[in-house]
Amino acid sequence: MTAATQTRMLQDKIVMERIYNTSPARVFAAWESVEARLRWSIPFPEAGAAYDQAEFKVGGLDVMRCGLKSDMRFLAHVRYLEIINDARIVMAESIAEDGKIRAASLITVEFEPAGKATKQTVTMQVSALDGADMLDGYRVGWTAALDNIAKEF
Amino acid sequence: MQAAALDRTFQALSDPTRRAMVQRLSRGPASVSELAKPLSISLPAVMQHLQVLEACGIVRTAKVGRVRTCSVEPKMLTLAERWITDRREMWERKLDRLGDYLDATASENDNDEKDKSK
Numbered sequence: 001m002t003a004a005t006q007t008r009m010l011q012d013k014i015v016m017e018r019i020y021n022t023s024p025a026r027v028f029a030a031w032e033s034v035e036a037r038l039r040w041s042i043p044f045p046e047a048g049a050a051y052d053q054a055e056f057k058v059g060g061l062d063v064m065r066c067g068l069k070s071d072m073r074f075l076a077h078v079r080y081l082e083i084i085n086d087a088r089i090v091m092a093e094s095i096a097e098d099g100k101i102r103a104a105s106l107i108t109v110e111f112e113p114a115g116k117a118t119k120q121t122v123t124m125q126v127s128a129l130d131g132a133d134m135l136d137g138y139r140v141g142w143t144a145a146l147d148n149i150a151k152e153f
Numbered sequence: 154m155q156a157a158a159l160d161r162t163f164q165a166l167s168d169p170t171r172r173a174m175v176q177r178l179s180r181g182p183a184s185v186s187e188l189a190k191p192l193s194i195s196l197p198a199v200m201q202h203l204q205v206l207e208a209c210g211i212v213r214t215a216k217v218g219r220v221r222t223c224s225v226e227p228k229m230l231t232l233a234e235r236w237i238t239d240r241r242e243m244w245e246r247k248l249d250r251l252g253d254y255l256d257a258t259a260s261e262n263d264n265d266e267k268d269k270s271k
Contacts, residue, residue: 012237018248022255030251040254043246103236122248128236 014124024086024111024118031089031109032056048072058083073097087111103128161209170194171202175211175225182224185214 020027030036034054042049048069054062062078075096082090089109095102106125111118166172174188189199203223206212214223 010234010237014237014241014244016241016244016248018252020252020255022259026255026259027251030254036254036258040251041247043243043250103240120248120251122244124240124244126237126240128234128240 010128012126012128014122014126016122016124018120018122019114020118020120021116022118023116024113027111027118027120028086028089046070056080056083074102101129162211165205165209165211168202168205170198171206174199174202174223175206178212178223178225182222185221185223188223 030040034051034056038049038051046068047066049064049066050072052063052065054064056062058080060080062076062080064076064078065072065074066076067073077094077096079092080089081092082088088111089107091107091109092104093107094104104127108121108123110121110123112121113119166175170192173192177183177188177191185196185199185203188203189196192199203212203214207214210226212223213226214221216222
């Protein structure tokens with residue numbers, strides 16, 4: 001690798017399964033409705049999210065700010081690639097911070113009936129970027145982390 | 154990264170002297186006295202800070218002869234690795250919350266005849 005201007009990327013595939021005791025239609029609706037999403041998709045009390053645009057349809061785009069309530073520093077764009085009612089949602093998501101892309105993901109959500117319940121499988125193929133001017137992973141990782149930490153104090 | 158480990162890391166890095174030491178070491182390994190020089194603090198004070206940084210795995214030190222060399226622990230996660238780990242954790246929480254949401258709204262929904270999709 002010829003270093004200086006290289007941006008290091010890291011790929012990962014994350015698969016998460018859940019069984020919900022309800023119909024696929026209700027689980028699907030919880031993803032479809034922005035109102036519902038704002039209720040369940042805030043991972044912890046200090047976190048916040050706000051939609052600038054929401055377009056749940058094939059080819060549609062969501063634009064959302066998220067992060068801590070006091071600092072919604074991340075800008076997410078979600079493009080819906082495929083929507084099959086009550087069965088599947090495929091979306092491409094990018095997340096930027098300070099105008100720079102941090103990660104891009106292909107997210108597939110599948111809903112399958114499992115008796116009276118629903119098996120939901122979320123598969124995320126993530127490419128995360130370490131940042132520009134990468135000499136090596138940990139050095140830039142640490143410099144950026146230290147810069148972020150410095151802002152905290 | 155585990156939350157407790159992250160807490161320790163943040164605590165270790167909450168000190169400006171320790172941040173300066175890590176920043177110096179991120180450019181390459183250094184001896185304790187080399188670390189102490191630009192900081193204008195005593196060697197014992199540097200050693201104390203090093204112990205904190207070593208305890209949370211940010212820095213490791215090795216004594217070769219009479220010289221203790223310090224370096225940044227390369228196993229520490231890069232920003233991208235941390236991003237992915239955080240993201241997985243965040244999504245796990247979100248999906249649990251989706252379950253809670255579905256449970257909490259189950260009765261509302263029954264009264265509502267059927268899901269209204271907008």
